[in-house]
Amino acid sequence: MAPNSAKYLISNGTDDRVSLFDDGRVKVWSTTHLWSELSRERHNALGETVLLGFGRTLDTPGPVDRRQQPDAEFPLDPEQGHTIAATVAADNGTFVQFFHDGTIAVGNDGRDVVSVFNAGRESNTTRGVNGVGGSVMVTFGGSYRPRTVRENDFQVELAEATAPRPNRLYKDEFLVK
Secondary structure: OOOOOEEEEEEOOOOEEEEEEOOOOEEEEEOOEEEEEEEEEEOOOOOEEEEEEEEEEOOOOOOOOOOOOOOEEOOOOHHHOOOEEEEEEEOOOEEEEEEOOOOEEEEEOOOOEEEEEEEEEOOEOOOEOOOOEEEEEEEEOOOOOOOOOOOOOEEEOOOOOOOOOOOOOOOOEEEOO
């Protein structure tokens, strides 16, 4: 996964986190499980969305007690199933939707998905549990910004002053298919 400095950190009230970077990328990550790409769809004439779901649980989870506090947190109610718990929208058209069943949608109202880079890392004897978990980096193409921001529960501003960093695997990291 490419190094990063998150602009905003949001959570669904579980061990899952989403980082919205100032360069326009979105990273969905967890220290307890891997992610699965459930679907990818065009939700309007200009934009695409990718739906991510809970993947394989890690044999040895990473630490959850030393994490940065999120800028916004939206609790889930699993009894409500696949209904939207909260929407976070950025001024560049990017949005994140948390669903009560734990799935997370990442999309943009004016851009196509360029890449979905799904990686994971297991615990090992040299690194221990540091860096363990699953992370998906979603990158959108183009520079179009919609005039209006999608209706949301939390709004962020992303400067996009720099190009997104290229994706790469860290030592001991593997691609999730």
